Amino acid sequence: MTAPILPLVEYEDASPQVREVYDDIMETRGSDWINNFWKVLAHDPATLKRTWQDVKQVMAPGALDPLTKELIYIAVSATNGCEYCTYSHTAGARAKGMTDAQLMEVMAVVGMANETNRLANGLRPPVDAQFLPEHPET
Template sequence: MNDERQATVRLVDELGASGKVRQIFDDIKATKGIDRVPALWRALATAPDELELVWTSLKARMHPEAVGRESNLDAKTREIIALAVSATNGCSYCVNSHTAALRKQGVDQETLGEIMGIVSLFNSTNALAEGYQVEPDVFPPLD
């Protein structure tokens, strides 16, 4: 690892990981079909129980087939939601990660632009509705 700072903690070296961290790192790579463990997971590995908690939750939601669960949302839709929330929250790490995942699924630049346009539109209209304190008058049906 170089001397350039990558996080507020020293990232766990992927090759030196052992025990629970090694198992989770291997699972991350296998589940995501990648050949290295991304920096976020290496940062979380400084607290192995937190790494396990976050990975278990993410795997169940973003890769449900890997835990034997069916989702009503396809993989692309799940990534679009993740990208939209990441952009809204201002997380450049997550925006890049979910954009890369969408590009891997065949989403082109024009489609990414359309996604970002919708994100921008609803960030704006949400702020307007909240700023005007408009009371809801359109409701979903109750099942």
């Protein structure tokens, strides 16, 4: 287990601005605890609030269902090597019904996408005209 760069800001030690964000996190998630990511960000209440508002907006129901959003988050987190986010969003996806088979399939896609991206970046093939969006004349 890694040690945090900054100590965790627990609820009882938090400023009123931080407690307000913590309360919103718990209410939004239907939870009675704050995970360590937020406790570290609490050292800068403005960053904590901005980041939470952005996450809350992006992860809210939309054109993509909540499980799909978690699967995307897992894929990006694994590619970026973020252990914390990979664990956190795997737990979130499991809570939304993800199976072990789905996780393994996501990881297979992640591995394949990373391999073919590196090949394409190294070899620099021109993008096929059929892949480009059509833009009507304006």
